[in-house]
Amino acid sequence: MPGASQSRGEFGLIARFFSKLDKGPDVVLGNGDDAAILRLAPGEEFAVSVDSMLEGVHFPKASPPEDLAYRAVAAAVSDLAAMGARPVAMTLALSLPDADEDWLTRLRSGLADAVTDFSLPLIGGDLTRGPLTLSVQVMGAVPTGMALKRSGASAGDLLYVSGCLGDSAAGLAIIEERIEAPEDVAGLVCSRFWRPKPALELGVLLRGIATAAVDVSDGLLADVGHIARASEVCMVVDSALVPLSPALAKVVSPEQALAWALRGGEDYQLCFTLPKDVTPPEGCTRIGRVETGSGVRCDVTGASDGYRHF
Amino acid sequence: MPGASQSRGEFGLIARFFSKLDKGPDVVLGNGDDAAILRLAPGEEFAVSVDSMLEGVHFPKASPPEDLAYRAVAAAVSDLAAMGARPVAMTLALSLPDADEDWLTRLRSGLADAVTDFSLPLIGGDLTRGPLTLSVQVMGAVPTGMALKRSGASAGDLLYVSGCLGDSAAGLAIIEERIEAPEDVAGLVCSRFWRPKPALELGVLLRGIATAAVDVSDGLLADVGHIARASEVCMVVDSALVPLSPALAKVVSPEQALAWALRGGEDYQLCFTLPKDVTPPEGCTRIGRVETGSGVRCDVTGASDGYRHF
Known part of the structure; x- marks a missing residue:
């Protein structure tokens, strides 16, 4: 269908702007296969959260791409912090109205900053044409049974x-x-x-x-x-x-x-x-x-x- | 900001249409916290993939919502199949232009079919207002070192x-x-x-x-x-x-x-x-x-x- 062939052209963009951010201690297999493979330490559980940010809703139109990329990742990472999890990896589902090269270079730079600052390799994702939206899914690890929940508060705390x-x-x-x-x-x-x-x-x-x-x-x-x-x-x-x-x-x-x-x-x-x-x-x-x-x-x-x- | 308060109203929709699909043998903590928690069997690795479908690109406009939900999940699950992984759980980042109740009921029904057919609990996600887009991230498990890759073919095979x-x-x-x-x-x-x-x-x-x-x-x-x-x-x-x-x-x-x-x-x-x-x-x-x-x-x-x- 039209979109399927259209998406062919996106392979090049992904390779140019979103690759080589996928190295990390828990990453067995990064970008480029049908799925990425992660390996946790024995006795760890997996914490998973997804957070989407849409232009005009979660950030103003014409925002600096390096900053909105960083912010989208940080917001998702914060959910890992709230679980007491250490960051493991993330994926990014990115929707873009167009593919201006300078803009993409800046977006990548913000993503790369986030990858470094949060030790959170970018192990996969996809790119579709549409209104600017970043859906960041973060994965973390926490020792079995040690995740912080919302449900344990009791009177007197x-x-x-x-x-x-x-x-x-x-x-x-x-x-x-x-x-x-x-x-x-x-x-x-x-x-x-x-x-x-x-x-x-x-x-x-x-x-x-x-x-x-x-x-x-x-x-x-x-x-x-x-x-x-x-x-x-x-x-x-x-x-x-x-x-x-x-x-x-x-x-x-x-x-x-x-x-x-x-x-x-x-x-x-x-x-x-x-x-x-x-x-x-x-x-x-x-x-x-x-x-x-x-x-x-x-x-x-x-x-x-x-x-x-x- | 406007979107942040707007998103308050989405809590109700998430609770009504996307909850109670989160039970599974690997799910320690499902929906409703900052992140979900998954626990694999010892000796298993995580396979992770994300796949987005956008109306008008990956499926025709005015498609039956139960079918497009099913198809979006199936397409993502197929990446787990290609890795030799068993399904563990998924998250859904959903962008919707509006929130018609009948349409959402049908979308949920297709999602529920997929959850059942693929043994793939829906453990998290988010909902934003925008063009109809489903970003499905699937997580699977595969015994350590046993994932099927694209890279092992050799002449004579x-x-x-x-x-x-x-x-x-x-x-x-x-x-x-x-x-x-x-x-x-x-x-x-x-x-x-x-x-x-x-x-x-x-x-x-x-x-x-x-x-x-x-x-x-x-x-x-x-x-x-x-x-x-x-x-x-x-x-x-x-x-x-x-x-x-x-x-x-x-x-x-x-x-x-x-x-x-x-x-x-x-x-x-x-x-x-x-x-x-x-x-x-x-x-x-x-x-x-x-x-x-x-x-x-x-x-x-x-x-x-x-x-x-x-």
């Missing part, structure tokens, strides 16, 4: 988040020219949007310690809600404790900063619960607690605010 | 194909109303297009026997070319030996039938090489041989035709 929140949403607002910011601040928060750093090391540290974990992709309150549903508990977030970056304070009002931190999403930090007596890893902030019940409650317990239902 | 070829291309021609056919024949060849049966059992049988294997997806000559390149040999196809289905003979001229068998593709049979002294499994036909050199040569050695370079 404390709720933590890594890093700080809201920068990614601020970065997007700058990219979309909805707000202005000094150059140094803009550079920092935009790089948080384009080049997020999934918390892979933290995920590994949390194995066997955290009772539940999720990555902050949909927005803190939404993601905490995933834990609440899966664990059948009530999650209480104290918004006064939510860590905002100093950069964010320079860009917008405290109210806007908090709104982005709570609902902006795509920060790709980890949000997790620990039993009360467990010391959290460095760089993590307690932002709430687990109670019996259901849903998410967001309180503000600042010095003077007292208690406010969100 | 014989070339075989399973089943018969050309029906899928004929089915598409009927669906697109380029040719007409009696109802029973049309039904048969159209089902070969929509509901191909990947040669999973044959793939397993060929482990440790076949020197090279590929599935017939791009078209026999193109796929044989993949073996030629990977194995650095010349593949000689004797077109008089290529098995055409009796149904095909009722629909078109012998010339058209042969053209479709050689170049139509998407039959999802297996094409493989065996050492001369190895008996092929039942249902397979010898169609050529491996010589030193490179590329693909297609000869016609029918009773009267003698020798013709294609």
